[in-house]
Amino acid sequence: MDPISAAMKIASSGLEAQSLRVRMVSENIANASSLGSAPGADPYRRKTIVFQPDFDRNLGADIVTVKKIGVDPGEFSLSYDPSHPAANADGYVKVPNVNPLIEMTDMREATRSYDANLNLIEQARSMATATLALLER
């Protein structure tokens, strides 16, 4: 496969990986206040995403794929709310280990990376078009 098409294909795998990352961030933000329903039950646990290079035989190059969507094993913090159904004997409820600041930073990073991959596709296309323009005098 010619390198320009390969570059586009690789960049497109990057787009896909970053959009999955945005999906994961939105899951985390949407569930930032999803608590448990039984006394002492665990609330929503923050999700994490792991990327890995994957050798594509057709392209002869490494594309990026999602290795796994895991969970953040971090500690839950406690908030005092004795009336909540998930409150323990002392009246504390476990709240999700989601930090909005970290999620926002992650989202911005995903957006920048997405933009970079889009630019790459754009660049590859304009290189191909410019080369073809040689045929037209």
Place this chain on the structure above:
Amino acid sequence: MIETIASVAANGSTTGVNITSALIETKEMAGPSFLDALKSTAMNSVQTVNQSEAMAAAAMHGQASLQEVVQATVKAEVAVETAISIRNKMIESYQEIMRMPI
């Protein structure tokens, strides 16, 4: 879209035959000829456009991602541009030969 490419391919090969037969009548070339190269390029373009259409159809059914569709479409666009440029260039050279005073 596919018909266009197919006709490009058809035009390309007939022009190729005329040019080659006009220029060299009896000489046999070793290895893949220019015509073969042209044919395979045309076939590749047709295949690429077909793939892009299949991808668009899959996206309509929610089976392909936006990124895959855009990538396949851009690839098809480049393939069509290549086919058209080569076709134009070949017709140009054919006309150039036809204008030659005999």
